Amino acid sequence: MKLNEMSRQQLENLYQVTLAEYEKCKAQGLHLDMSRGKPGQEQLDLSMDLLNMHIDPNETKMDGVEARNYGELMGLPAARRLFAELLGVRFEQVFAGGSASLTLMYDLIAKAYTHGLLHSEKPWSKLDKVRFLCPAPGYDRHFTISSTFGMELITIPMTDNGPDMDLVEEYVKDPAVKGMWCVPKYSNPDGIVYSDETIARIASLRPAAPDFTLVWDNAYCVHEFDGDFVPFVNILDACEKAGNPDMVFEFASTSKITFPGAGIACFACSEANMDYMKKLLNAQIISYDKINHLRHVLYFKNAQGVLDHMKKHAAIMKPKFDTVLRYLDGEIAPLDIAHWHRPRGGYFVSLFVMNGCAKRVHALCKEAGVVMTGAGATYPGKNDPNDSNLRIAPSFPPLDELEKAMQVLCVCIKLAAAEKLLNK
Amino acid sequence: MKLNEMSRQQLENLYQVTLAEYEKCKAQGLHLDMSRGKPGQEQLDLSMDLLNMHIDPNETKMDGVEARNYGELMGLPAARRLFAELLGVRFEQVFAGGSASLTLMYDLIAKAYTHGLLHSEKPWSKLDKVRFLCPAPGYDRHFTISSTFGMELITIPMTDNGPDMDLVEEYVKDPAVKGMWCVPKYSNPDGIVYSDETIARIASLRPAAPDFTLVWDNAYCVHEFDGDFVPFVNILDACEKAGNPDMVFEFASTSKITFPGAGIACFACSEANMDYMKKLLNAQIISYDKINHLRHVLYFKNAQGVLDHMKKHAAIMKPKFDTVLRYLDGEIAPLDIAHWHRPRGGYFVSLFVMNGCAKRVHALCKEAGVVMTGAGATYPGKNDPNDSNLRIAPSFPPLDELEKAMQVLCVCIKLAAAEKLLNK
Numbered sequence: 078m079k080l081n082e083m084s085r086q087q088l089e090n091l092y093q094v095t096l097a098e099y100e101k102c103k104a105q106g107l108h109l110d111m112s113r114g115k116p117g118q119e120q121l122d123l124s125m126d127l128l129n130m131h132i133d134p135n136e137t138k139m140d141g142v143e144a145r146n147y148g149e150l151m152g153l154p155a156a157r158r159l160f161a162e163l164l165g166v167r168f169e170q171v172f173a174g175g176s177a178s179l180t181l182m183y184d185l186i187a188k189a190y191t192h193g194l195l196h197s198e199k200p201w202s203k204l205d206k207v208r209f210l211c212p213a214p215g216y217d218r219h220f221t222i223s224s225t226f227g228m229e230l231i232t233i234p235m236t237d238n239g240p241d242m243d244l245v246e247e248y249v250k251d252p253a254v255k256g257m258w259c260v261p262k263y264s265n266p267d268g269i270v271y272s273d274e275t276i277a278r279i280a281s282l283r284p285a286a287p288d289f290t291l292v293w294d295n296a297y298c299v300h301e302f303d304g305d306f307v308p309f310v311n312i313l314d315a316c317e318k319a320g321n322p323d324m325v326f327e328f329a330s331t332s333k334i335t336f337p338g339a340g341i342a343c344f345a346c347s348e349a350n351m352d353y354m355k356k357l358l359n360a361q362i363i364s365y366d367k368i369n370h371l372r373h374v375l376y377f378k379n380a381q382g383v384l385d386h387m388k389k390h391a392a393i394m395k396p397k398f399d400t401v402l403r404y405l406d407g408e409i410a411p412l413d414i415a416h417w418h419r420p421r422g423g424y425f426v427s428l429f430v431m432n433g434c435a436k437r438v439h440a441l442c443k444e445a446g447v448v449m450t451g452a453g454a455t456y457p458g459k460n461d462p463n464d465s466n467l468r469i470a471p472s473f474p475p476l477d478e479l480e481k482a483m484q485v486l487c488v489c490i491k492l493a494a495a496e497k498l499l500n501k
Numbered sequence: 502m503k504l505n506e507m508s509r510q511q512l513e514n515l516y517q518v519t520l521a522e523y524e525k526c527k528a529q530g531l532h533l534d535m536s537r538g539k540p541g542q543e544q545l546d547l548s549m550d551l552l553n554m555h556i557d558p559n560e561t562k563m564d565g566v567e568a569r570n571y572g573e574l575m576g577l578p579a580a581r582r583l584f585a586e587l588l589g590v591r592f593e594q595v596f597a598g599g600s601a602s603l604t605l606m607y608d609l610i611a612k613a614y615t616h617g618l619l620h621s622e623k624p625w626s627k628l629d630k631v632r633f634l635c636p637a638p639g640y641d642r643h644f645t646i647s648s649t650f651g652m653e654l655i656t657i658p659m660t661d662n663g664p665d666m667d668l669v670e671e672y673v674k675d676p677a678v679k680g681m682w683c684v685p686k687y688s689n690p691d692g693i694v695y696s697d698e699t700i701a702r703i704a705s706l707r708p709a710a711p712d713f714t715l716v717w718d719n720a721y722c723v724h725e726f727d728g729d730f731v732p733f734v735n736i737l738d739a740c741e742k743a744g745n746p747d748m749v750f751e752f753a754s755t756s757k758i759t760f761p762g763a764g765i766a767c768f769a770c771s772e773a774n775m776d777y778m779k780k781l782l783n784a785q786i787i788s789y790d791k792i793n794h795l796r797h798v799l800y801f802k803n804a805q806g807v808l809d810h811m812k813k814h815a816a817i818m819k820p821k822f823d824t825v826l827r828y829l830d831g832e833i834a835p836l837d838i839a840h841w842h843r844p845r846g847g848y849f850v851s852l853f854v855m856n857g858c859a860k861r862v863h864a865l866c867k868e869a870g871v872v873m874t875g876a877g878a879t880y881p882g883k884n885d886p887n888d889s890n891l892r893i894a895p896s897f898p899p900l901d902e903l904e905k906a907m908q909v910l911c912v913c914i915k916l917a918a919a920e921k922l923l924n925k
Contacts, residue, residue, distance in 0.1 A: 113571065121569045122558065128569070128792065129555050134546065145545045145552070147537065147761040175599050176790040183785040191614050191626065191650060202615065202626040218784075225784040226615060337571040339792035360642075360649040361607040366600040366790065368552065368763040 079413040080494055092495035099445065099492050102485045107446030109482040114265070114424035115473040116337055119393050123386070124335045127376045137371065144371040147363050150355060152343075156370035160343040162380040163299065164329060165311040170345045172354070175365040178330040178342040182292055183222050185326055185344070188357050189255070189290070190226055195323055195353040197288040201226075201255065210248055210257035212240035214427055214455035214466045216265040219258040219294070223457070230457030233257070235264065239271035242278045249284035256290035262309050263297035266427040266455055266468040268420020273310060280315035282324070291316075291325040298329055299387050302394035303421040306384050313345060322347045331373060333424065334383060334390075341366075341373050397471040400479050401426050408487035414494040426469040427455075434493040435464045441489035447482045503837040504918055516919040523869065523916050526909045531870030533906040538689070538848035539897040540761055543817050547810070548759045551800045561795065568795040571787050574779060576767075580794035584767040586804040587723065588753060589735040594769045596778070599789040602754040602766040606716055607646050609750055609768070612781050613679070613714070614650055619747055619777040621712040625650075625679065634672055634681035636664035638851055638879035638890045640689040643682040643718065647881070654881035657681070659688065663695035666702045673708035680714040686733050687721035690851040690879055690892040692844020697734065704739035706748070715740075715749040722753055723811050726818035727845040730808050737769060746771045755797060757848065758807060758814075765790075765797050821895040824903050825850050832911035838918040841893075850893040851879075858917040859888045865913035871906045 083091065137144050140154040151157060152173025161168045174181050185194075193200040201207050208229045211220055215235075223230050231248060233240045239261070248254050259279070261271040271279075279291065293312050301307060316325045323346070331340030346354065377383050402419060405428070409415050417428045430438050435452035442449050450468040453461040469486070471479055495501075507515065561568050564578040575581060576597025585592045598605050609618075617624040625631050632653045635644055639659075647654050655672060657664045664681070672678050683703070685695040695703075703715065717736050725731060740749045747770070755764030770778065801807050826843060829852070833839050841852045854862050859876035866873050874892040877885040893910070895903055919925075 115571050121561075121567070124569075125558060128561075131553050134549060137545075137552075143545070145548075145760045145763065147539050147756075177786055180786050187611055187615060187785075191611060200626070202624070218787075221784045225781065332571075336569045336792055338788050339569065339790045357649065360645050361611075362601055362604050363642075364762050366763045366793065368760055369790065369793070 078411070080498060081413065085499070088495055088498055091491070092499055092501070095488060095492045095495060098488045099441065102445045102488055105446070105481070107481060107485065109447045109474055109478050109485070111470050111474060111479070111482050111486075112448045112450045113473065114333070114470050116333055116390075117393065117473050117475065120390055120472070121336065123389050127335055127372055130372055130376060132371065132375065136375065139371065139374070142367070144367040149364050149367065150359060150362070152365055153367045153370035153374065155374040156341060156367075157343070159374055159377060159379065160329060160345070163383060164295065164327060164345055166313050166327070166345045169348055170313060170351065172344050172351065172358075173365065173370055174342045174344065176339050176342060176369065177332070178294065178296065178328040178344070179218055181342055181344045182219070182294065182328055184361070185290075185292065186222055186226060188354070189288070192357055194288045194290060195350050204253070206253045208251065208254045210240070210245060210254060211457045212258065212264070213457060214266050214468070215258060216260060216294070217450070217454040217459070219292070220457045223258075232457050235267055235269060237269060239264070239269060239275035242275055246278070246282065249282050249286075249289060252285040254284065255286050255288065256292060258292050258294065260294045260296055261312065262295060262307075263300055263420055263423025265296065265423065266425035266466075268418050268423045268425060268427065270307065276310045276312065276315060280312065280321060281319040282321065284324075289324060293325050293327040295327055295329045296333070297423040299383055300333060300390070300424070301387065301422040302391040302398060306387070307422070313347065317347065323350050326350065334386060335373065335376075339369075341369050394472060396476060397479055398426065400476065401469055401471050401483060404483035404487050409490055412491065412494070415490055424470060424472055426471065428467045428469055429465045430467060430490055431494050431497055432463045432465050434497055435461060435467050437493040437496065438467060438486070438489045441492060442486060445485045445489065447485045449486070502835070504922060505837065509923070512919055512922055515915070516923055516925070519912060519916045519919060522912045523865065526869045526912055529870070529905070531905060531909065533870060533898055533902050533909075534872045535894050535898060535903070535906050535910075536872045536874045537897065538757070538894050540757055540814075541817065541897050541899065544814055544896070545760065547813050551759055551796055554796055554800060556795065556799065560799065563795065563798070566791070568791040573788050573791065574783060574786070576789055577791045577794035577798065579798040580765060580791075581767070583798055583801060583803065584753060584769070587807060588719065588751060588769055590737050590751070590769045593772055594737060594775065596768050596775065596782075597789065597794055598766045598768065600763050600766060600793065601756070602718065602720065602752040602768070603642055605766055605768045606643070606718065606752055608785070609714075609716070610646055610650060612778070613712070616781055618712045618714060619774050628677070630677045632675065632678045634664070634669060634678060635881045636682065636688070637881060638690050638892070639682060640684060640718070641874070641878040641883070643716070644881045647682075656881050656886075659691055659693060661693060663688075663693060663699035666699055670702070670706065673706050673710075673713060676709040678708065679710050679712065680716060682716050682718065684718050684720055685736070686719060686731075687724055687844055687847025689720065689847065690849035690890075691842050692847045692849060692851065693842065694731065700734045700736065700739060704736065704745060705743040706745065708748075713748060717749050717751040719751055719753045720757070721847040723807055724757060724814070724848070725811065725846040726815040726822060730811070731846070737771065741771065747774050750774065758810060759797065759800075763793075765793050818896060820900060821903055822850065824900065825893055825895050825907060828907035828911050833914055836915065836918070839914055848894060848896055850895065852891045852893055853889045854891060854914050855918050855921055856887045856889050858921055859885060859891050861917040861920065862891060862910070862913045865916060866910055869909045869913070871909045873910070
């Protein structure tokens with residue numbers, strides 16, 4: 078029975094029953110973590126052969142570049158080729174970096190502030206106001222980068238096809254709007270894949286700011302856990318064809334392929350952007366860790382090697398997502414007090430509880446020993462206008478713990494809804 | 502016979518003989534590189550056991566931190582302990598970073614521009630002028646960082662005890678002077694170890710700028726190639742005792758211990774600075790590569806393990822430095838047309854040819870197939886006021902190539918001097 082069709086007495090009964098369940102949950106003294114998109118232990122174990130790979134002294138030089146010594150600003154050529162193949166871009170467009178794409182994104186924005194980007198009239202630090210488009214729900218660490226530089230964050234609602242493009246097209250008429258955060262495939266947290274039409278409209282934007290920049294975080298480009306690899310649009314190509322060759326920087330990493338925070342990352346951009354960035358990067362770095370580049374290249378060999386490896390992750394991830402959905406479908410759907418996405422890749426299930434209840438559900442979970450990503454974290458300024466969205470990250474806990482955590486979460490969703498309807 | 506005691510005829514004879522020697526050098530068609538402080542092949546081979554170390558799945562967690570997963574902003578605790586022991590500082594003062602201390606230095610300066618440092622009144626990007634003290638000859642990449650941010654670089658002459666402190670004490674009275682680059686042990690390129698008195702005066706500076714910052718690049722802290730490890734002053738402690746606890750950031754890395762550009766790096770600073778930096782770094786990085794931290798910790802175990810390893814580098818480096826000095830002492834000293842330092846550690850021999858001759862010597866070497874660091878590179882703006890200093894980097898070429906390169910260099914020094922005295 079739907080909660081909003083219940084009588085007050087029925088609601089009161091439900092509340093009392095759920096409260097008793099909740100007290101039982103608390104009594105278990107759980108310590109469960111569904112807060113971050115961290116791969117679980119089993120996933121880490123998939124790459125032990127990478128950790129312990131044997132490299133011959135005569136294998137350390139590839140394309141004439143000695144991986145063990147200084148040099149080659151753009152990274153080991155073979156690592157750049159691997160990323161180029163994965164992203165479908167040209168070798169010349171790829172810069173192989175350190176272990177974190179987040180850092181490469183931060184550094185891009187930092188350079189926009191200190192030096193300006195290729196088409197900037199002046200460094201952003203010299204501007205009175207910088208505004209940035211933030212499709213939301215979105216990735217909290219993107220918004221944190223914008224916030225740390227003092228940008229004004231503009232919330233763009235997500236639709237099932239990606240960011241609301243009517244709004245985006247309107248906002249980019251403002252020259253203070255300097256860019257947009259995008260997770261185009263299995264968006265964080267909704268798991269939405271931007272539609273071809275959305276991507277075409279993004280690539281064809283006519284921003285007033287000459288240095289408007291898409292931060293295209295392709296974090297989950299090969300991260301299907303359900304079904305085969307889904308090809309994606311080459312955004313560099315799309316922007317170039319739409320007359321915006323320098324409007325996008327694409328990012329990817331192996332953090333959720335091999336080792337989180339210890340994989341290899343890259344950015345890809347137009348050759349003109351690359352020439353500009355190389356001059357600036359030359360002051361910051363001699364070259365990133367080419368030995369880690371080498372390990373990854375020897376381990377995967379090519380893009381197919383990566384896709385094969387992702388199947389192993391999928392086999393671990395799918396049962397976890399199935400568990401999340403089984404609980405939500407079984408416990409919550411009949412009550413009609415929440416809705417959620419059903420992603421086929423990525424790391425999250427995006428859950429929308431009743432308006433005004435997300436913080437309460439989060440607090441109830443926490444009290445019962447289940448840590449979730451903070452309510453509101455998926456919105457700019459950590460401010461969810463509806464106080465509704467919660468991000469479920471099922472990858473880290475083992476399956477048996479995940480079951481327990483979902484039990485608790487469902488009880489908390491029910492309890493918060495009953496509280497709300499009863500004005501408790 | 503000294504060149505300045507020769508008659509014009511004697512000089513002319515020397516010139517003709519040297520020119521003939523130079524033509525013979527050119528005819529060899531050499532391709533030799535003495536330009537960068539890159540370890541040589543033999544040195545890279547010293548760390549193959551690190552490259553190929555076996556790590557058990559149950560070894561990947563240390564101090565409760567899983568090296569293979571996200572987390573722990575400050576890096577693997579065991580890596581921080583290792584650096585703390587090496588630098589003689591407290592564990593809490595150490596942040597273990599990625600593979601490059603240069604990047605950590607750049608990022609410090611970048612954050613001073615975008616956010617300001619702990620005691621900044623405003624971000625440096627909001628200031629009309631930022632001036633930075635550059636002891637010279639010095640490290641070109643330090644000066645490049647200052648230049649890329651548009652600082653005014655102030656040359657501070659190096660003495661045999663470190664930077665000319667009378668000048669430094671004078672300059673820091675200017676509130677626009679925001680810091681100083683320092684390589685306190687085996688300075689690049691002179692190989693000078695700052696004296697205790699110099700360090701005491703540095704630690705006791707009373708700069709007008711509240712956010713004046715020493716960038717203390719302890720790049721060669723354990724890099725003796727001649728004799729035993731020489732202990733060094735704990736600059737964090739010295740600054741604290743002098744009432745300047747937050748005035749210094751110290752940097753170090755294993756780039757010239759294990760693998761250049763693929764080792765591990767750190768910075769160390771006061772706890773107050775660390776609290777401030779952690780907040781800013783939290784937007785840039787989840788954590789640097791903790792697997793590489795782990796490898797280094799398992800490989801070295803402790804500071805003594807590092808010192809033992811450095812003895813192996815020394816056995817390779819000493820004959821190279823001996824070769825450089827043997828040529829200079831034998832070929833150049835009797836003519837009194839140059840002087841040079843005799844370092845016991847570090848990576849360079851700093852050579853001062855006759856005023857006005859460094860660029861000429863560099864060009865002559867280049868024409869004969871011997872690449873040296875650009876003349877002037879060791880000065881701010883690449884401008885050596887005397888056009889005299891050349892940096893010899895003997896580590897990269899094998900010994901037999903180094904011999905040939907030094908033969909060529911000596912011929913070029915003589916030729917340039919004779920040209921100058923004969924006004925050719």
